[in-house]
Amino acid sequence: MRPTLHRLLAACGWALALLLPGLGTAHANNQTDELEKTARAWLQPALEAAIPKDEALPLRTEVVMGALDARLRLAPCARVEPHLPAGSRLWGRSRIGLRCVEGPSRWNVFVPVTVKAFGPAWVIKRPVDAGATLTQEDAELAEVDWAASPATVLARPEMWIGQETAFALTPGLAIRQNMVRPTKAFAAGDQVRVNSSGTGFSISVTGLALTAGLVGQSARIRLPGGRVVTGLVQEDQTVEMAL
Incomplete structure (x- = not known):
């Protein structure tokens, strides 16, 4: 009887040794x-609040959720x-962070997630050199993943037409904020x-530019009498000053 009992206990021991790792994994x-x-439950409402809202340019989102390491062992929470x-x-x-409060x-783990946001954007259709001025003919509309790059998509033509390219652009690139810069109308010292104009009058004088003039942005100009004014730089290399 004793050898039989010994063999039975040994068999149980082996069974437990095989079973316990499985229970831990489960x-x-x-x-x-x-x-x-x-x-996942937290993601959807958070995503709805985070995605830019524009009825004229709706975005279609796709989410790819990653997974935590299945071997992870965390204290009860x-x-x-x-x-x-x-x-x-x-x-x-x-x-997405998950922390025990x-x-x-206390512990804090992270679930990887990829968010895609598809919508219409202007895409370069022919090679454009660095420093070139973009025109309507340089791009065409296409659906792209706005979230493929952290730089903002310039979704409306008025946001990029007439701007200079910051670097050479190749076909297929969606036009984004980091790709363009305002055209330089004049340099400091020019x-x-x-x-300036108002009801029934207009004034035009020549002054000295104290800052470089970028189209659509403000520049400081010293007038002949020494007064320094600020005005909006125009495409024709003049400055429009509001009185």
């Missing part, structure tokens, strides 16, 4: 599954709080014509 899988469900890590946003490749030990 517990870990259940834990990560619940955390990922929490992240009564309340898990989803959050967006500081300095990040739900745009392109990002992550009620439990024997003689500039300053115009």
